[in-house]
Each structure stands twice: as C-alpha cells, then as structure tokens.
Amino acid sequence: MSSSASSLFAAVEMAPRDPILGLNEQFNADTNPAKVNLGVGVYTDANGKLPLLACVKAAEAQLVEAARARGYLPIDGIAAYDKAVQALVFGEGSPLLAEGRVATVQAIGGTGGLKLGADFLKKLNPTAKVLISDPSWENHRALFTNAGFTVDTYPYYDADKQGVNFDGMLAALNSAAAGTVVVLHACCHNPTGYDILPAQWEQVIAAVKARGLVAFLDMAYQGFGDGIQEDGAVIGQFVAAGIDFFVSTSFSKSFSLYGERVGGLSVVCASKDETARVLSQLKITIRTNYSNPPTHGAQIVATVLTTPALRAQWEEELAGMRNRIKKMRGAFVEQLKAAGVTRDFSFITTQRGMFSYSGLTKPQMERLRNEFGVYGVDSGRICVAALNEHNIGYVTQSIAKVI
Numbered sequence: 318m319s320s321s322a323s324s325l326f327a328a329v330e331m332a333p334r335d336p337i338l339g340l341n342e343q344f345n346a347d348t349n350p351a352k353v354n355l356g357v358g359v360y361t362d363a364n365g366k367l368p369l370l371a372c373v374k375a376a377e378a379q380l381v382e383a384a385r386a387r388g389y390l391p392i393d394g395i396a397a398y399d400k401a402v403q404a405l406v407f408g409e410g411s412p413l414l415a416e417g418r419v420a421t422v423q424a425i426g427g428t429g430g431l432k433l434g435a436d437f438l439k440k441l442n443p444t445a446k447v448l449i450s451d452p453s454w455e456n457h458r459a460l461f462t463n464a465g466f467t468v469d470t471y472p473y474y475d476a477d478k479q480g481v482n483f484d485g486m487l488a489a490l491n492s493a494a495a496g497t498v499v500v501l502h503a504c505c506h507n508p509t510g511y512d513i514l515p516a517q518w519e520q521v522i523a524a525v526k527a528r529g530l531v532a533f534l535d536m537a538y539q540g541f542g543d544g545i546q547e548d549g550a551v552i553g554q555f556v557a558a559g560i561d562f563f564v565s566t567s568f569s570k571s572f573s574l575y576g577e578r579v580g581g582l583s584v585v586c587a588s589k590d591e592t593a594r595v596l597s598q599l600k601i602t603i604r605t606n607y608s609n610p611p612t613h614g615a616q617i618v619a620t621v622l623t624t625p626a627l628r629a630q631w632e633e634e635l636a637g638m639r640n641r642i643k644k645m646r647g648a649f650v651e652q653l654k655a656a657g658v659t660r661d662f663s664f665i666t667t668q669r670g671m672f673s674y675s676g677l678t679k680p681q682m683e684r685l686r687n688e689f690g691v692y693g694v695d696s697g698r699i700c701v702a703a704l705n706e707h708n709i710g711y712v713t714q715s716i717a718k719v720i
C-alpha cells in the first residue's frame with residue numbers, strides 16, 4: 318500500500334508529548350556538559366546517581382541464593398507482598414487487617430495502583446466525576462480521563478500565600494456531588510510540596526463523610542515527608558472515621574526501585590465478605606490486562622519489609638534520603654542568597670518531599686533550560702531531590718541570572 322491516504326494509520330494523530338518525559342528527551346539530547354535535570358521526579362544521591370539501597374542489594378542476594386537452593390522460580394503473585402504492604406500502610410496491628418477488611422493487590426507501580434482503582438471505580442459508578450487537586454501530578458488527569466471519567470479540580474495551591482488554599486479546597490469538597498471520587502495526596506504533595514495538617518485532614522474527612530464522596534489517597538512518597546509512621550498517619554485518620562476508601566502505594570521512590578514498577582492498591586471495605594468480592598473484581602482487571610504482576614521487585618520489597626534487620630536498614634536508608642533532601646533545601650536557599658538573589662526563597666524549606674514549586678515563571682524556566690541546561694517544569698516545579706553538592710552551585714547561579 319503506497320498511498321498514505323488509504324493506509325491503516327493515515328488518520329492517526331501525533332499524541333501530545335508527556336510534559337515530563339518530553340523534558341527528559343530534550344535533556345538527553347542537550348550537549349551542555351553542565352546540564353542538570355530537575356524535571357523528572359527521581360531521587361539521586363550525592364553523585365547524581367540513582368542509589369542502589371543496601372537493603373535492596375541484601376534482599377536480592379538472599380533471593381538469588383534461595384532460588385539457587387530451591388532450583389526453581391516462583392510463577393506468580395507473592396502473598397507475602399500484599400500482607401507486607403497492608404502492614405506498612407495500615408500499621409502492623411490495625412484491627413482492619415485482623416477483620417479482613419482490606420483488599421490489597423500488587424500493582425505496576427503507584428501508577429498501576431491508581432489505574433486499577435480507577436477501572437474498578439468506573440465499573441462501580443460509571444457516572445461519577447473525579448476531582449484532583451489544582452495543580453496535581455500531571456498524570457492524574459490523564460489517567461482518570463483515560464479510565465473514562467470526567468476530571469475536574471478542587472483548589473489547592475495558593476500562589477500568593479505560598480501554601481494551601483484550604484478554605485477553597487474544603488468548599489469544593491463540601492459542594493461535590495455524592496459519589497464524586499476525590500484524589501488526595503497522602504503526603505509530599507506533587508508538585509507543590511505543601512501538605513495539609515492533621516486537623517485539616519479531619520475537616521476533609523468530615524466533608525468526605527458528609528457528602529458521601531469516595532476518597533482515593535495517592536501515597537507515592539511515604540517516608541519522604543517526616544517518616545513512615547508520620548506520613549501514614551492520615552490513613553489512620555480515615556480508618557478511625559469509619560470510611561471505606563482507596564489507597565495507592567508506590568515503592569518507586571522509597572526503595573529507589575523506579576525501574577521495577579512495584580506498587581499496590583488497597584481498598585478498605587465494610588466487611589470481610591465485601592473485601593472478598595472487591596478483591597475478586599480487582600483480580601479480574603489484573604488478569605485481563607497483564608495476567609499477573611512481575612515478581613522480582615515485589616519479592617525484594619516483601620523480603621525487606623518482613624526481615625527485621627533489612628527493615629531497620631531500609632528505614633535508616635529512607636531517613637538518609639529524606640534528610641539529604643531537607644539539607645539540599647536549606648543549601649538551596651542559602652546559595653541563592655549567596656548568588657545575590659534578594660527574593661525570599663525560604664519557603665522552600667517548609668515544603669516536603671521531592672519537589673518545590675519555586676515560583677519561577679515559565680519564561681524563567683525556559684531561559685534556565687535554553688541558556689543554562691537547567692531543566693525544570695514550565696510551571697516552576699523543580700525536583701529538589703536531584704540537587705547535589707556538585708550541581709547546586711551551578712543551578713543557583715543560573716537561577717540568579719534569570720531572575
């Protein structure tokens with residue numbers, strides 16, 4: 318077939334570039350030797366590399382040895398993984414777990430957890446609307462739209478206040494229709510770095526309850542805010558309120574296992590019987606999409622979480638990553654001052670997680686990229702977790718030049 322007009326794909330349009338992945342491509346093609354990638358949300362160590370955690374290395378060695386001794390590989394999902402995720406997310410002794418009221422499945426990263434939940438919700442309530450924060454992780458809208466939902470936003474970021482527009486957020490929730498799915502960032506809000514306080518969560522929970530909304534907590538950064546327990550406390554607040562809700566989990570960041578795509582979806586149900594039915598539906602979605610999740614990364618995570626020595630090592634390494642980001646936040650503010658920037662950037666030290674909404678404008682972000690090879694998102698979002706002792710001086714001096 319030579320004529321393009323009659324070819325099978327003649328009418329296929331070029332899809333828009335993913336804003337972050339597009340930046341990555343541009344970054345990779347950039348020949349500037351001083352280039353710095355603050356676009357993608359990846360934690361890199363002092364040398365700008367993805368760390369291979371010692372706990373991961375040890376678990377992997379243990380698994381290889383066990384497989385050698387056994388002489389065969391496991392074929393499908395790992396029961397220990399689902400239980401370990403539950404214990405991490407809901408707390409070891411949570412009565413919910415004893416009551417069998419949580420349906421947990423392994424998912425292809427946090428993204429997969431969101432997608433499994435979205436597909437299930439679409440079957441459950443096809444006409445429901447989805448609300449995401451304004452702004453939100455750029456994939457939330459696309460993912461829920463792709464699952465067939467109409468996606469709208471609730472106010473979140475207040476640029477003037479450099480914080481959360483909590484009144485606006487609450488008002489939006491209090492006027493949402495029953496059944497509306499509300500996607501909430503459990504901690505380390507992406508992209509703003511601003512979280513709401515426990516007392517504000519109580520108000521969100523009250524609104525969810527009063528309006529009959531469906532809460533979907535996206536927990537992609539557990540341990541990157543204040544600690545594993547601290548960051549997971551919001552889950553306990555929802556549980557205490559007696560609400561049925563969704564939680565997606567990601568280990569991409571907390572285990573530095575970006576490439577393994579290890580995540581999960583947990584659905585809190587009203588009874589053991591309901592849990593069994595929900596679980597059966599989630600399994601159908603998994604079965605008809607990719608049959609079973611891959612085992613390797615999940616085995617590593619399950620081994621670390623269930624082996625006390627490795628678990629302790631993981632918590633230490635996670636704290637190390639968390640504290641290094643905090644240190645970089647402080648250094649960033651100091652070095653901007655040292656570079657002669659008079660604008661106050663101290664708010665950066667109050668933000669949590671990997672990102673900062675820097676307040677830099679689109680033209681400034683473009684200049685940073687085009688003139689200095691410093692890549693961030695046009696919205697001003699930069700990944701603080703990609704700063705290190707070697708690049709921070711160059712980045713802050715470049716910023717000083719574009720301000």
Ligand SMILES: Cc1ncc(COP(=O)(O)O)c(C=O)c1O
Nearest residue numbers: 358426427428454507537567569
């Ligand atoms: C808020 C949020 N949710 C979910 C994800 C997806 O996590 P994963 O990479 O494990 O799919 C990310 C990753 O950037 C994120 O920032």
